[in-house]
Amino acid sequence: MPTGVALRDPREQLFEAAERILLRDGPSALTSRAVTAEAGCAKGVLHRHFADFDAFLAEFVMERVGRIAPQAAALRDAAGTGTVAGNVTDALTALFESVAVAVVALITFRDELRARLRDTWPAGVPVLTEAVTMIAGYLAAERDLGRIAAGADVDVLAPTLIGTAHLLFADRTGPPPQTAAVHRMVSSVLAGTLQAAKR
Known part of the structure; x- marks a missing residue:
């Protein structure tokens, strides 16, 4: 042009x-x-x-991270419907089939970008920490509804789910994991916390 x-x-x-x-x-x-x-x-x-290329990349990452907020709201609204494992499976698949995995790789790849992001995001990797917040919020809502055991520690379950899902989706050169594999992982992580009739 x-x-x-x-x-x-x-x-x-x-x-x-x-x-x-x-x-x-x-x-x-x-x-x-x-x-x-x-x-x-x-x-x-x-x-x-943009001031320079790393400033551009930092804003690109933060803009893409901002797209998680509507996904989080939709997931919270799904509390009490369907199954907990099914809802989490769908949310993780949507998240990791998007640009999220590639953004994590980008942040890992560029030292200067990580330094820029620390100015506004002092802890963790932006995409992953927002994803953990999304899953934890949903699981807390399901716990409040009695579909997850009252003693379930959502602040441990959420990063476990995100970390394990990230490993499943990390190889972007091959086909993404099948829904059944993601669901099996989610069900395993949540085993013992789901109320029997509401899994």
Whole structure:
């Protein structure tokens, strides 16, 4: 795209380009030149909107993390419906089939990005910590409804579920795990906490 041609939403267009590259080619392929080429815009567009490439990546990560909030709200609203294991399976599959796994790889890959994110996100990896909060909130709601045992420690169950799911989905070069495999893992982690008739 020639310089001077207006983009519909330059920041989001650049974010979408970064996501496509990240999913297709991995974090090592994510450069400012690759992003602007993928977005079909002049190289200077990225630097007009962001101080530098790591500032762009930090905002990209935080914007993608922000997308977890609606997923978390929908999951909380599902409390009391379906089965607990089924709801958690669906939520984990939706989360890890999105750009989440690739974003975790990107944060791990780039030291400067991790340093930038620490300014606004002092502990943990943004995508994973938000995912833990989402699952813990849902499990707490189910515990309040009596579908999970009153003594269930959701603050231990949630990171266990997220960590194990991340391992299942981590290899983006092969096919994603089948729903049955994710459900089996969820059921195993939650075993002993689910009320018998409401699993």
